[in-house]
Amino acid sequence: MKSIEAFLEARDLLLRLRTDQPEAVRQFRWPVLDEFNWALDHFDALGRGAAADTPALHIVGEDGSDVQRSFRQMSQRSAQVANHLRSLGVRRGDRILLMLGNELPLWEVMLAAFKLGAVLIPASTLLTTEDLRDRLERGAVRHVVTASVHAPKFSELSGSYTRLSIGDAVPGWQRFEDAANAPATFTPDGPTRATDPLLLYFTSGTTSKPKLVLHTHQSYPVGHLSTMYWIGLQPGDVHLNISSPGWAKHAWSCFFAPWNAGACIFIYNYARFNAQAMLGTLERHRVTSLCAPPTVWRMLIQEDLAAYRGRLSLREVIGAGEPLNPEIIGQVRSAWDLSLRDGYGQTETSAQIGNAPGQPLKPGSMGRALPGYRIALLDADGREAEEGEICLDLAERPLGLMAAYQDSAEKTADAMRDGYYHTGDVAVRDADGYITFVGRADDVFKASDYRISPFELESALIEHESVAEVAIVPSPDALRLAVPKAYLILTAGALPSPELAQAIFAFARRQLAPYKRVRRIEFVVELPKTISGKIRRVDLRAQEAERRSSNARGEHDYFEEDFPELRAGSEG
Numbered sequence: 096m097k098s099i100e101a102f103l104e105a106r107d108l109l110l111r112l113r114t115d116q117p118e119a120v121r122q123f124r125w126p127v128l129d130e131f132n133w134a135l136d137h138f139d140a141l142g143r144g145a146a147a148d149t150p151a152l153h154i155v156g157e158d159g160s161d162v163q164r165s166f167r168q169m170s171q172r173s174a175q176v177a178n179h180l181r182s183l184g185v186r187r188g189d190r191i192l193l194m195l196g197n198e199l200p201l202w203e204v205m206l207a208a209f210k211l212g213a214v215l216i217p218a219s220t221l222l223t224t225e226d227l228r229d230r231l232e233r234g235a236v237r238h239v240v241t242a243s244v245h246a247p248k249f250s251e252l253s254g255s256y257t258r259l260s261i262g263d264a265v266p267g268w269q270r271f272e273d274a275a276n277a278p279a280t281f282t283p284d285g286p287t288r289a290t291d292p293l294l295l296y297f298t299s300g301t302t303s304k305p306k307l308v309l310h311t312h313q314s315y316p317v318g319h320l321s322t323m324y325w326i327g328l329q330p331g332d333v334h335l336n337i338s339s340p341g342w343a344k345h346a347w348s349c350f351f352a353p354w355n356a357g358a359c360i361f362i363y364n365y366a367r368f369n370a371q372a373m374l375g376t377l378e379r380h381r382v383t384s385l386c387a388p389p390t391v392w393r394m395l396i397q398e399d400l401a402a403y404r405g406r407l408s409l410r411e412v413i414g415a416g417e418p419l420n421p422e423i424i425g426q427v428r429s430a431w432d433l434s435l436r437d438g439y440g441q442t443e444t445s446a447q448i449g450n451a452p453g454q455p456l457k458p459g460s461m462g463r464a465l466p467g468y469r470i471a472l473l474d475a476d477g478r479e480a481e482e483g484e485i486c487l488d489l490a491e492r493p494l495g496l497m498a499a500y501q502d503s504a505e506k507t508a509d510a511m512r513d514g515y516y517h518t519g520d521v522a523v524r525d526a527d528g529y530i531t532f533v534g535r536a537d538d539v540f541k542a543s544d545y546r547i548s549p550f551e552l553e554s555a556l557i558e559h560e561s562v563a564e565v566a567i568v569p570s571p572d573a574l575r576l577a578v579p580k581a582y583l584i585l586t587a588g589a590l591p592s593p594e595l596a597q598a599i600f601a602f603a604r605r606q607l608a609p610y611k612r613v614r615r616i617e618f619v620v621e622l623p624k625t626i627s628g629k630i631r632r633v634d635l636r637a638q639e640a641e642r643r644s645s646n647a648r649g650e651h652d653y654f655e656e657d658f659p660e661l662r663a664g665s666e667g
Contacts, residue, residue: 098126098128098129098130098131098136098289099131099136099137099140101126101127101128102126102128102131102136102137102317103137104126105123105124105125105126105317105320106320106323106355106356108122108123109123109320109323109324109466110329110330110356113324113327113329113451113452113453114451114452114453114454115453116451116453116454116463116465116466119324119451119466120463120464120465120466123466123467124467125317125467125493125494126317126494128289128313128317129288129289130286130287130288130289131287131288131289131312131313131317132209132210132212132283132286132287132312133209133312133316133317133351134173134206134207134209134210135209135210135281135283135287137316137354137355138166138169138170138173138206138354139170141166141170141354141357142165142166142167142168142169142170142171143167143170144166146166146330146331146357147165147166147167147170148165148166148167149165149166149331149359150163150164150165150333150359151164151165151166151168151169151354151359151360152164152169152199152202152359152360152362153333153359153360153361153362153380154197154198154199154361154362154364155361155362155363155364155376155380156363156364156365157363157364157365157366157369157372160364162199164199166357169202169203169206170206171279171280172203172279173202173203173206173207173210173281174207174210174277174278174279174280174281175274175275175277175278175279176200176203176204176206176207176271176274176277177206177207177208177210177211177281178274178277178278178281179207179271179273179274179276179277180204180207180208180211180213180238180259180274181211182277183238183257183259183269184238184257185208185211185213185237185238185257186211186213187211187212187213187284187285188212188213188214188291188292189213189214189237189238190213190214190216190234190235190236190237190238190295191204191208191213191214191215191216191236191237191238191239191240192216192218192227192230192231192234192236192238192239192240192241192256193205193208193215193216193217193218193240193241193340194218194219194220194222194227194239194240194241194242194245194341195220195240195241195242195261195340196220196242196339196340196364197339197340197349197362197364198242198261200240200261200271201340202350202360203274204240205350209293209312209316210281210283211283212283212284212287212291213238214292214293214294214295215293215294215295216230216234216236216294216295216296216297217294217296217340217341217342217345217346218230218297218341219339219340219341219342220242220245220339220340220341221339221341222248222341223248224248224249224251224252227248227249227252228252229297229304230297231252231254231256233304233307233502234295234297234307236254236256237255237256237257238256238257238258238259239256239257239258239259240259240260240261240271241259241260241261242260242261242262243260243261243262243263243264243265243268244262244263246258246260246265246268257269259271287312288312289311289312289313289317290311290312290313290498291311291312292309292310292311292498293310293311293312293314293315293316294309294310294315294346295307295308295309295310295501296308296310296342296343296442298442298443306500306502306503306506307500307501307502308343308442308443308497308500308501309497309498309499309500309501310497310498311498313494314445314494314495314496314497314498315346315351315445315495316351316355317494317495318444318445318467318493318494318495318496319346319347319351319352319355319445319446319495320355320445320466320467320495321445321446321447321465321466321467321468321493321495322347322348322351322352322440322445322446323351323352323353323355323356324446324449324451324465324466325413325436325438325446325449325450325451325462325465326348326352326384326386326411326413327384327410327411327451327452328352328353328355328356328358328384328411329356329358330356330357330358331357331358331359332353332356332358332359332383332384332410333358333359333361333380333381333382333383333384333408334348334352334353334358334359334360334361334382334383334384334385334386335361335362335363335377335382335384335385335386336348336349336360336385336386336387337385337386337387337388337391338386338388339628342442343441343442344415344416347415347440347445347446348386348415349362358384361380361382363376368391368394370394370395370397370398371398373391373395374395374398374400374403374407377403377407377408377409378403378406378407378408381408382407382408382409383408383409383410383411384409384410384411384412384413385409385411385412385413386412386413386414386415387413387414387415388414388415388416388417388628389414389416389417389418389419389420389423390416390564390628392414392419392423392427392435393423393557393563393564394563395427396423396426396427396430397563397586397587400426400427400430400431401429401430401431403430403431404430404431404432407431409431409433410433411433411436411452412427412431412433412434412435412436413435413436413437413438414435414436414437414438415437415438416628416629417629417630418437418439418459418461418532418550419435419437419461420459420553420554420557420558421458421459421554422554422557422558423435423557424437424456424458434450434456436449436450436451436452436456436462437449437450437460437461437462438450438461438462438465439461439462439485439520439530439532440495441518442497443496443497443510443516443518444487444493444495444496444497444516445493445495446465446495447464447465447468447470447485447487447493447495448461448462448463448464448465448468448470448485448530449461449462449463449465450462450463451465457525457527457529457531459531459551459554460525460529460530460531461522461530461531461532462529462530463527463528463529463530464528464530467493467494467495468487468493468495469487469488469491469493470485470486470487470488470524470530471486471487471488471515472484472485472486472522472523472524472530473486473515473517477513481523481524481525482521482522482523482524482533483521483522484517484518484519484520484521484536485518485520485521485522485530486515486516486517486518487515487516487518488514488515489511489514489515489516490514496516519535519536519537520532520533520534520535520536521533521534521535521536521539521548532550533548533550533551534548534549534550535632537633538632538633540568540569540577541569541576541577542569542572542575542576542577542578542579542610542611545610545611547567547569547579547611549566549567549568549579549632550567551611552567552579552581552603552607552611552613553565553566553567553581555603555606555607556581556583556599556602556603556606556613558606559598559599559602560586561585561586561589561595561598561599562583562584562585562586562599563584563585563586563587564583564584564622565581565582565583565584566581566582566622566630566632566635567579567580567581567582567613567632568580568582568632568635568636568639569636569639570614570615570639570643571639571640571643571644572614572643578614578615579611579612579613579614579615580613580614580615580616580617580639581599581603581613581615581616581617582617582619582622582635583599583616583617583618583619584618584619584620584621584622585618591618591651593653593657593658595618596616596618596651596653596657596658597653597658597660597661599613599616600613600616600653600655600658600661601661604661612655613655614654614655615652615653615654615655616652616653617649617651617652617653618651619649619651622635623635
């Protein structure tokens with residue numbers, strides 16, 4: 096069987112079983128691939144097939160801009176771009192740093208690079224010159240593609256790399272627009288092995304130097320069959336994923352998963368998120384599936400979602416990036432009668448765990464193992480347990496797992512020690528196979544010798560009507576070693592005050608067991624986050640440790656003992 100036939104057979108099985116997760120897990124096997132180029136073998140076939148003239152990509156902006164391209168148009172245009180890149184010296188295996196926003200050339204260049212066999216290094220437009228210096232050096236970059244507005248960031252960065260700009264002409268840079276003169280048919284210079292390198296991601300970690308995650312022509316394009324399944328995508332769907340280019344989740348849900356299914360990728364560009372504008376866009380453009388981080392869902396539920404019931408075409412609603420709080424899930428279900436579904440994966444993998452369409456949900460759980468993934472929870476001794484680190488059994492190595500950390504054989508060996516890939520995340524699994532996130536191994540902490548999961552406490556506090564966002568960290572305490580502290584962002588109209596702090600302390604007492612009780616609260620206007628949008632609890636921990644060492648407090652920093660009236664409750 097040819098590789099493309101094996102890929103499509105696996106894809107079609109998942110489409111048939113999209114609402115029967117246990118059966119899909121039982122039947123699914125990763126396709127065995129030899130020579131395989133997803134852009135040439137799969138995407139170009141979509142551009143020649145029955146759905147060739149249906150929308151593949153639709154980009155609208157709050158400024159009224161509207162760009163739409165079919166599968167046929169994207170196939171032909173990416174051939175032109177591939178030929179243009181080849182004329183500029185791009186060869187198989189060359190590293191291309193791609194730094195663009197959600198604009199049409201992003202998808203054209205990605206497809207073109209895949210066709211050429213070049214290796215893409217996606218980069219956020221928010222990166223600084225120093226960030227880019229690190230990527231150019233450690234990524235061994237030979238070509239850079241970016242918008243002309245970002246070209247000045249590279250003026251101080253020496254090197255012999257090709258510079259290609261989009262937009263206004265820039266001295267010393269090649270023009271992307273010249274690709275329009277290139278042939279619209281592309282002939283590869285040879286076959287692509289499924290194991291050839293395709294993508295190189297710099298992860299946003301808490302260490303000084305991000306790791307370099309290497310994916311192949313099979314690990315992400317084919318691996319994201321599990322992501323397609325989790326989202327529940329079907330041919331002809333219109334899928335909106337809120338994500339910035341440069342991060343793995345963008346490739347997950349703004350590239351591979353929708354196009355694996357033959358769905359349309361829908362992009363809504365805005366300068367600042369506006370919940371009402373987003374809801375109006377979903378309605379006007381008949382979006383069928385929406386994937387958004389919890390921060391966006393928290394803003395959406397502050398609107399009158401019920402007013403849009405019956406006006407939207409949504410069938411699937413997804414959360415990603417950080418675990419969803421049960422309160423958010425409940426509000427969406429109440430307003431739209433839709434199950435807001437959670438899932439789990441990493442830059443290093445495709446979607447590993449998820450609540451697929453049609454499955455019963457359990458409050459707080461991110462679902463069960465997805466097709467193609469064997470999840471093991473390992474305790475501190477490396478034994479399988481009901482609670483432990485999320486690991487992947489390498490005896491049944493999932494195709495969606497990275498090839499390696501490109502920059503470090505030692506880090507790769509450590510991550511894949513003892514026959515398992517180690518995620519660094521801790522979870523608990525119940526008798527039905529549902530897995531609930533506990534926290535990053537380094538975010539979980541002890542208070543009075545009890546193990547505290549920040550996520551569990553955050554899920555309780557988010558239920559308070561005045562709380563829009565929350566992050567829990569340990570606050571050093573002489574008696575208890577540490578106590579839970581909540582950094583809180585308030586909903587619109589709520590103002591920091593001692594009265595509100597007391598009310599939230601009282602609320603936490605009612606919601607949480609004594610040993611889990613939040614004993615310190617600070618109201619803030621923002622939380623530190625990675626560029627990809629994840630809360631950097633490590634920064635808050637460091638800040639709180641420094642504060643306690645000097646007995647300092649923030650402007651709106653409250654301790655439980657500030658309110659003697661609370662002592663009516665038990666002291667735990």
